[in-house]
Every structure is written in structure tokens, then in C-alpha cells.
Amino acid sequence: MIQAQKLRTLLAEDRCHVMPCCYDALSARLIAQEGYALTFMSGFATSASRIGAPDLGLMSYGEVVDQARNITEAIDIPLIGDGDTGYGNAMNVRRTVTGFARAGCAAVMIEDQLAPKRCGHTPGKAVVGRDEAFDRIRAAVDAREELRAAGGDILILARTDARHEHGLAEAIARAERFAELGADILFVEAPRNEAEMRQVCADLPGPKMANIVEGGETPDLPNAALHDIGYSIAAYPLSLMAAAMQAMVTCLRQMRGDTRTGLMNFAELRQRIGFDDYYQASERYASSKRDHGPGGKTR
Template identity: 35%
Template sequence: MSLTRTRRLRQALSGDRAVMAPGVVDAMYARLVAEAGFEAMYMTGAGTSATRLGYPDVGLLTMTEMVDNATRIADAADLPLIADADNGFGGPLNVRRAIQLYERGGVAAVHLEDQVLPKRCGHLAGKQLIAAEDMVAKVKAAVDARVDPDFVVIARTDALAVHGREAALDRAAMYREAGADVIFVESPLPDDLPHIAPRFPGVPLLYNMATSGKTPFLTRAEIEALGFKLIIYPNWLLLSALEAARRTLEVLRAEETIASVAPGVMSFKQFFDTARMAEIQELEARYGTSPEHRTEY
């Protein structure tokens, strides 16, 4: 009997190596991550906001929009999905519903943050926090709401940038005591990193390799040596694709032909292979679609 995604994530977090989870914003990115052989993936809230709305991560997406995106991603690849759940979209009762919806959607883990509504991306200035006791209530609500005991609840604190290191670590300790499985101290600077793991011996810690550069771009081995067990890479794939798309548009505008760009992009066949055309063709054959009507590519 195969292990559930939640159990696979739990086992990976208890292993010797830090789990690397590239950031995805939709189903095709999820399939690319699976093809590349990673053991987990991460749905970025900032990337979801950018691709769904064309706006930055400032709390404009609703719970149902975030869950819908997470469900589509989870359905696209057989990998444990860690998803951004913002600040739980309200109070403890909102958190309960969010956890229930994410879990039903096939998500293996979510992280909740201690910001007020409306929230902001963790690497943007101007963040405001709720009282630590209010976040403790949200963590307890999240833990109570899950049906699968292997579903992973990650508690994130944004206090480091607002109130400093000790306040952030104190908050994180409260969230761990409330039942959080993984601790996520957002936006640590190089001087902060050595101080986090000693406060949480034996507790899985999350390292956010955000593109802002506030937290250093370390190797997996360096991050492991600092005591972290889960590494997310939120928007690197999206930013890589956007830059490539911008260059393609510049060439098309200047040359008025796509010919010079064509050799450097994914082929038509590769695109449909990733979109699982072979699987579709097998289903067409099973249900009686005649061969002459099958798509060739």
C-alpha cells in the first residue's frame, strides 16, 4: 500500500536531508517539479496573487481562490504540496474552515502567519502583527481542524522584521507549544540564522529562499548545517519564466518573427508530454476513440 502524501512529507521531514520544495503557481509548474525529481513542492502566495490577479501579495486573494489553486496543483502531480494559507483568512473559525478545505483539496501542509488583515508578503515592509495569543488560538484551531493526523501545520512569525529576533523566537516558541509541527521564522538576516535552531532542538524548521535577497542564498548543505529541515523556493520558477517571456516579446517586437527564439524554447512535443497527452491518448483508446481521430504530436 502506497503512503499518503502527508505521511511521505512527515517521513521526509524526519530524515537526514533537508526537503527542497520548489515554488509553483499552477498545474504545469507542478508537473515540471515532479519531472525534475523533487520530493515536494510549494504553492507560493505571492506567485498565486501575481498569476491570478496581476497584483502583489497584499491579501487580495480570498480563501476559496487560494484553495482552488492549491487543489489544481495537488491534482497535477503526485508530490506532497506545502501551501501558503496567509493568516488563515480571519480568526480561528476561518482557520478551521481553511484547513478543512486545503486538506480536502489534497494539500499535505500549510503555513499560517501572524499578520493582521490585510496581510503583506513576508519580505515587504509595512507588516503589522496580531497579538501572539491570538495566533496561538489560530494554531490550536488549525491542529484541531485537521482530519489526517499527518497533515502538517506550519506556524510562521513575521515578528523578526517588526519587533526583532528575541520577540520572533518567543512567538515561535508559543506557536510550537500550541501544536505547530514546523516553525517558520520569516525573513531572517545572516546574523539571525545561527540563533534559530538552538531555540528549537528536534523541531523541523522552514527556510524561505525568497527572491528578495534578505535571507542569503545558501546551499542545501549549508541550510542543513544551520538546523533547517524544509526549504521553499517560492517564485524562482515563475520569475525565470517571466524573464524568458519578456525576452521573447522583445525579440518578436524587434524582429517581427519568432524564428530566432524557437530553438531555445520547449518543443511542441515536450509541452504536450508534460501536459500528459500520452495519458489522454490511452484513455481515448480505452473508451473507443478511433485511431484516426487521435491527436498526433
């Protein structure tokens, strides 16, 4: 509930929040350490990191919620979870929203793609009909209201991928109905130019999210331009994973020649992971004051 309230406060600000997307507890921890106000669990990056497979609906509900819980336990900033299509019919959507709230997410994204879903910037995606799309968001909002009645809370990020197959007008019409049904944040995926982005923000109420994929269909505009257009959040779903993968591949290739450059030094690595905080906290407890060797291993 606290994280949902934090997210509402952020969305009320007159700015476009830069939102680096995480894929595990460590990447989320680094985002928080660098002072970002919120993060999103990228389905693309999470599927790649957790199961080593593309984001094509292969991860189960249980795997995704488990990953979200690991992330929320590692950070104190709001996390938006990727609930995909809700993992079934409207009743499954209700369970998905409740599960993400219990995992500590500030918001959950529900989309109108046909299951199994696909990454929004890859070929072959399709959307369900309007009635089914609206039922998903209606069910998500019902679950949110039940959570509130019981003392919990979560925001609903409603996404449409209709631009790809049916054009921008259909995508905007769907998103407008999502807002009428009670969605908190709107996300029209993959507008293809700045004019389309401006039309999305001009035609739709409330907070909107832009999704910036390096090499994707949506223009990679500066944050000031995104704010001027009308976005409240700019998500960067693959930046950290692409940077990490490039660094790992570079290191692996260098190791063949006995070289390793560009590494974080061991002291900073330990500090960012939390060794220093652990040892400081453990000083309060006599039974924890045992001799530890390098890397925190007990001798």
C-alpha cells in the first residue's frame, strides 16, 4: 500500500520520470542506489535473465510473481510489475492483480495482446477483441477495489498493442475506454513518430507512459521533449540488460587473452551488494561477531 501511495505522489508531479527497467533484485538495487524514483520489471529482460528465453509468453504466472517479490524485497522504491495478458481469462486477471499486490508491487501492467504475448517491438503480435480487452481491465480494476477495501492497494497500468495491427485510432479508442473503466496509467505501445506520440497524449486523460526501446519503433526523444509531449513516465526496458550483456560478452572475450578491463572494483561491488550494511548491522549481535574471510565467508 505504501508503494502504491508513493507512485501516486510521483504521478501527480509535473514531470516525466525516467524509469530504468530492472530484471532481477540486483539490477533493481542498482537503480535505487542511483537515485531513480521508480522502476519497472521488464518482461523482455526478466524472461531473458530468469529462463534464458525470449519474451514470448514462456514464463508462468508463478515465475513472474516470484521474480517480482525478490525485487520488491531488495528495494524501497515503487516497482511496476509486468502482468502480461493476466495469464488467462478475467478471473485469472483478478488473481494476477492480487498476486502482484501481495508481492509488493506498486502497480501491475495488464495488456490486450493475444496469448501467448510477444514483446511490443517484435513481429507477429496480435490483440484480442475489444470486449475481451475491456473485460481484462474491468477485472483488474475490480481486484484493485477489493484490495483497497481490505486495506491494500495497487495501481493498474493498462496497455494496448492495437497500433501495430489496427492503427493508432483504434489504440487510442481502447486506451480511452481503459481510462473510463478505472485504469490509473495508460500505455499505448509503439507509436511510430513524434506526431503519433503527441496525439496519444492529447487525446487521452491521466498519466501516460512512453516505452523507449533502443532500435525500436518509438522515437528515442530527450526527457524534456517527452515531458512536453505529455508523458509522465519514460520506461527504458532494455537499456540495463543490453549494457550488462555487452559488458559480459566483452569480458568473456577478453579472458581468452588473460585481460579483463572495465570491471567494478571489488570494494564497490561488495558495498553495492550489501556486505558493508550487513556487517554494520551484525555488530549489534554477539553471536554474529565471528571471524569472516574474504567475500564474507566464515572461516
